[in-house]
Amino acid sequence: MENISKEKQIEMLKKIIEIRMFEEKTVQLYQQSKIWGYLHPYIGEEAVAVGICSALNKDDYIISTHRGHGHSIAKGADLGKMMAELFGKVTGYCKGRGGSMHIADTELGMLGANGIVGGGVPISVGAGLSCKMEGKSKVVVCFFGDGAANNGVFHESVNISAIFKLPVIYVCENNMYAISMSSRESVAGNNIAGRANSYGILGYKVDGSKVFEVYETAVKAVEHARKGNGPSLIEAQTYRFFGHHPNDPASYRDKAEVEKERKERDCVINTKEALLKAKIIKQDEIDTIEKEIEKMIDHAVDFAEKSQEPDLKKFLTEVTS
Amino acid sequence: MENISKEKQIEMLKKIIEIRMFEEKTVQLYQQSKIWGYLHPYIGEEAVAVGICSALNKDDYIISTHRGHGHSIAKGADLGKMMAELFGKVTGYCKGRGGSMHIADTELGMLGANGIVGGGVPISVGAGLSCKMEGKSKVVVCFFGDGAANNGVFHESVNISAIFKLPVIYVCENNMYAISMSSRESVAGNNIAGRANSYGILGYKVDGSKVFEVYETAVKAVEHARKGNGPSLIEAQTYRFFGHHPNDPASYRDKAEVEKERKERDCVINTKEALLKAKIIKQDEIDTIEKEIEKMIDHAVDFAEKSQEPDLKKFLTEVTS
Amino acid sequence: MREIDYRDAIKEACIEEMDRDPKVFLIGEDIGVYGGAFRAYSGLLEKYGPERVINTPISEQAILGGAIGAALTGYRPIAEIMFIDFCGLAMDQIVNQAAKIKYMTGDALNVPMVLRTQGGAGRGIAAQHSQSLEAWFYHVPGLKVVMPSTPYDVKGLLKTSIRDNNPVVFIEHKMIYLTKGPVPEEEYTIPLGVADIKREGKDVTIFAYSNMVLKALEAAEELAKEGIDCEVVDPRTLVPLDVETLVNSIKKTNKVVVVSEAAERGSVASDIIAIINDSAFDYLDAPVKRVCGLNAAIPYNSKLEQACIPHKESIVEAVKLIL
Amino acid sequence: MREIDYRDAIKEACIEEMDRDPKVFLIGEDIGVYGGAFRAYSGLLEKYGPERVINTPISEQAILGGAIGAALTGYRPIAEIMFIDFCGLAMDQIVNQAAKIKYMTGDALNVPMVLRTQGGAGRGIAAQHSQSLEAWFYHVPGLKVVMPSTPYDVKGLLKTSIRDNNPVVFIEHKMIYLTKGPVPEEEYTIPLGVADIKREGKDVTIFAYSNMVLKALEAAEELAKEGIDCEVVDPRTLVPLDVETLVNSIKKTNKVVVVSEAAERGSVASDIIAIINDSAFDYLDAPVKRVCGLNAAIPYNSKLEQACIPHKESIVEAVKLIL
Numbered sequence A, B: 001m002e003n004i005s006k007e008k009q010i011e012m013l014k015k016i017i018e019i020r021m022f023e024e025k026t027v028q029l030y031q032q033s034k035i036w037g038y039l040h041p042y043i044g045e046e047a048v049a050v051g052i053c054s055a056l057n058k059d060d061y062i063i064s065t066h067r068g069h070g071h072s073i074a075k076g077a078d079l080g081k082m083m084a085e086l087f088g089k090v091t092g093y094c095k096g097r098g099g100s101m102h103i104a105d106t107e108l109g110m111l112g113a114n115g116i117v118g119g120g121v122p123i124s125v126g127a128g129l130s131c132k133m134e135g136k137s138k139v140v141v142c143f144f145g146d147g148a149a150n151n152g153v154f155h156e157s158v159n160i161s162a163i164f165k166l167p168v169i170y171v172c173e174n175n176m177y178a179i180s181m182s183s184r185e186s187v188a189g190n191n192i193a194g195r196a197n198s199y200g201i202l203g204y205k206v207d208g209s210k211v212f213e214v215y216e217t218a219v220k221a222v223e224h225a226r227k228g229n230g231p232s233l234i235e236a237q238t239y240r241f242f243g244h245h246p247n248d249p250a251s252y253r254d255k256a257e258v259e260k261e262r263k264e265r266d267c268v269i270n271t272k273e274a275l276l277k278a279k280i281i282k283q284d285e286i287d288t289i290e291k292e293i294e295k296m297i298d299h300a301v302d303f304a305e306k307s308q309e310p311d312l313k314k315f316l317t318e319v320t321s
Numbered sequence C, D: 001m002r003e004i005d006y007r008d009a010i011k012e013a014c015i016e017e018m019d020r021d022p023k024v025f026l027i028g029e030d031i032g033v034y035g036g037a038f039r040a041y042s043g044l045l046e047k048y049g050p051e052r053v054i055n056t057p058i059s060e061q062a063i064l065g066g067a068i069g070a071a072l073t074g075y076r077p078i079a080e081i082m083f084i085d086f087c088g089l090a091m092d093q094i095v096n097q098a099a100k101i102k103y104m105t106g107d108a109l110n111v112p113m114v115l116r117t118q119g120g121a122g123r124g125i126a127a128q129h130s131q132s133l134e135a136w137f138y139h140v141p142g143l144k145v146v147m148p149s150t151p152y153d154v155k156g157l158l159k160t161s162i163r164d165n166n167p168v169v170f171i172e173h174k175m176i177y178l179t180k181g182p183v184p185e186e187e188y189t190i191p192l193g194v195a196d197i198k199r200e201g202k203d204v205t206i207f208a209y210s211n212m213v214l215k216a217l218e219a220a221e222e223l224a225k226e227g228i229d230c231e232v233v234d235p236r237t238l239v240p241l242d243v244e245t246l247v248n249s250i251k252k253t254n255k256v257v258v259v260s261e262a263a264e265r266g267s268v269a270s271d272i273i274a275i276i277n278d279s280a281f282d283y284l285d286a287p288v289k290r291v292c293g294l295n296a297a298i299p300y301n302s303k304l305e306q307a308c309i310p311h312k313e314s315i316v317e318a319v320k321l322i323l
């Protein structure tokens, strides 16, 4: 934390709050039926996306998951375009065709959220090949969950990235559950970072609620990749504060566990406290930040509400083949 | 080797020779166009199948690969029915419908060769579940190659077998090549047995040209599985003495490497020598064994030659749906 | 007769078969305490324990391998793939293993298993969660394909599928889990390959399956008001297919509309037309009409989504076109 | 004009496109020193080096992901899946990713890639190495499907496919790699969606693609001896499909036989019949005849294998049936 500039620290806090407040808003809108389909909130996991993406350049790539809002926002996504997409509006990132699970943007270097668990993981191989061929030291971050870590795509992709020394940072967000399946019961050996050994690459385990810890690890992994030394695997231990989606009461989880996690490992609270304690920020500055973000989100909602629905005729001529 | 009864040692030598001579014959018949399609000789790798299968009971299961003749024979297959299958005759294991890549037999506990690399690996999960549910301490051996070890199915299957502690012994025949792809270049980390760590299971590396070493490792892994302690992974280091198939000159391999392997790690020669040296067998007894096996194989060919072609009408009523 | 919903009918079928035969078991993702993504299995973990309700990691290939291997060695697994879309990850196990093992081993082995899954659009979950991919399985020799539209059919056909000695792909539809219908208390089964005439009529035959049966019935209702009398033929199983019932209906009506939610190109609907061409060409007074999904990836926005799949209105329109 | 074989025509297309555009590269199994399972790439590793001829482990999903990710970021990969049968392992990447990315992201991204593979029976390599699975891809919106039958077509269409901005599934046939045909020295391309009349005739239209074009031409030859004049229409690309050329041919002949090697049920041939039903019903003097593979897993034994796929004889017979 000491090595990180104050501005950067504040920047990260801001992003964490931005994601948290965006997600809280989307859940609220979902319950009001303004958003429909599937919505997978990132609440509780914000420090992972922010810590990782803060170590990236604008032209680096990220590959996301079904729980992807945080990744997009951390990489710099426009909240209006995101919200408009969730509203199914033509001004959204995907012109209303994708919704929550398919947000993508070339300019952001965001190669797509994905409705298929692990679906983006093999794509990291191609993005990595491309970065390597281009020779401009770009890197790729590939996010995936503990559940995805048990899918065959993980193995194939990390193996190939390792043999070709591709500049890919595999970031496993181990939030301890894949819907109702606990990672303790689904990940044999219960050590995802340790799986890096299988491929002769570096593996890191970090507390995903500590944004600066995540960031510092990401910096190392990114540097390693930029230098042409190949992929690495970061397991960020985190927690999904609520259900898999807004309608999931998550009654399969132990209440005490949930409470403990929410109390002790809330990255919004903890990051604020850390910055306050280090006197990098004052409480009233935080208040101002929160107000500004609230305004941004209100604007985003307003933009989404006022945007046009996609034109059916145009859609039909564009998509049918 | 000392702990293995003399009879068992001789039995293993016999099986090794049986496989070698069977395979040499099939290559010859292939070149004479009596066998067609794909044929993947097991020459050079015999000690793996024999060492492993010698640790099994008749009612244990094996799951095989495209290079499966050795597995079947080691598990006790009838040479006549095998040869007839290669001839496409109705008396073959698959009534002439499968050929080399699809030999299977319930009575043998042989759950099938496979034309898909890694195709049988997930099937080990089901056979393992079945053994566990039945509760009769049966085990499953799942053979696969170094090439298959890079496929996603390996990861999914070993992970699930590990979490459910299924009685499956994963046997990777690392013959250093997957067609033209060297395992040094394709297996990141170049340590397949080491991948066991990822799943918290036991991993063994054995010299696959030493049948007793393979056997002793198999005995341990099988016992572990029978006791309900779950799967293990054995990497048997072996070598494909010839091309991927009879028409492959394998010119992608280094000549010196090939010569060295054939000279130093021929399990037929080495097992004979070991038994001669330990005075468990005499040269003339070996000669007798070889003559007998030659006769068996001649009978098998004769049986195959004389067998009927499948009846087209019967086939059509049986297979179309 | 009592009425229960489609979802509970599935559960009842599983319970009856699991009670009847200790070799039947369930395997899939989130089928334990969670009871399955659509909750068809709620309570079954408590009832049968984790040995028979096997909750797995997200490993579609190993789930199906888990079913196949168990089937090869004497069990009768029901494997669940949560969305038919996810079969893309496991087609090798379904097609190159399950479907072929019996045939390519010359009956040395067989694979008595059910792959339960669900498809279809309508919930705003976009291109990777809304497909109708039955055509893939329909095309593969060695697979049976069952697509029931009512609680009665789903129960009777699931029981039969579990008892079948070959792999059955059992495809439900995400929009009908909560529809209710009469299901007797007494045990019954429905043979595979027998269509059901869901409504009799004499003017036009509407051939539809899965959720489209419900749309076809709505359309028939509406057309009846205008004096057009439709017969709705629900094949219930696509493989084996009851061609006879369809042909008999066409003999009567001389006109037929074939409905499928799937993308039109290469759909099962097209194949039905080819079959009609082979078996009922001479009875036709008009070309057969297809009513299918658009050749488009299903979008998120509800209006766009609805525009991609057939409705009562599109069926009504098609019927009128060939009258 | 010089004659070269189908295999060399593929190689020439790759060389010309790789020379023209540094963003084009090759990825797949055994495509390095080995030159690909059917040796279409022999010499290319030496020519372009391992950065552009990327030899991979046996990881079908990562091969296609390797193509998709590179395509998303500015490259034009040609990914090879050694046998179409192995696509079962990677349908998710093809169907849920490559085919849909452009559409579900509202054009935010696009995927200019070619998936090269080969299918078909005839070599005694049984059920898992002999399938004709084009119907799977044909059914999926967002994929183009190309199936050339001659050296000329394979070269011109592969070049166009590489330049296409969307994913193209390019399916060759294992029995025709060594067939020779005229291929000009000068550069040329062939647009997707334009059929080629491989033989003109006035009595019957035979619609056939891939290896079946060769069988259809043999059949036409034989029928010509009996005074029956067949027109052989080769669509060359299944998606997009040149319906117009087919319909025009039917307008002339009023009779059509549709040939496909694939298992009949749910085949592309069935869909062609549905299309004819929609677009040419009134020009038909007889029901369309399908000549397809049996609904069976392809067996090893050569006689059985041959019995499972169409031949000159079966096409001749079908033509005579509708005359």
Ligand SMILES: Cc1ncc(C[n+]2csc(CCOP(=O)(O)OP(=O)(O)O)c2C)c(N)n1
Binding pocket: A040, A066, A067, A115, A116, A117, A118, A144, A145, A146, A147, A148, A149, A173, A175, A177, A178, A179, A240, A244, C029, C058, C060, C082, C086, C089
């Ligand atoms: C291939 C596939 N299988 C199953 C699903 C259904 N599903 C959606 S999210 C999810 C859990 C994913 O768990 P994880 O990877 O840990 O991510 P998390 O939801 O915890 O962020 C599942 C099973 C899917 N979308 N794709």
Ligand SMILES: Cc1ncc(C[n+]2csc(CCOP(=O)(O)OP(=O)(O)O)c2C)c(N)n1
Binding pocket: B040, B066, B067, B115, B116, B117, B118, B144, B145, B146, B147, B148, B149, B175, B177, B178, B179, B240, B244, D029, D058, D060, D082, D086, D089
């Ligand atoms: C899924 C799949 N990909 C590719 C192939 C083509 N192929 C057949 S054997 C083989 C090499 C297999 O290597 P390995 O697993 O090491 O077994 P070995 O041949 O060395 O015994 C390949 C690539 C296949 N049959 N299946």
Ligand SMILES: [Mg+2]
Binding pocket: A145, A146, A147, A173, A174, A175, A176, A177, A178, A179
């Ligand atoms: Mg998770």
Ligand SMILES: [Mg+2]
Binding pocket: B145, B146, B147, B173, B174, B175, B176, B177, B178, B179
């Ligand atoms: Mg090998």
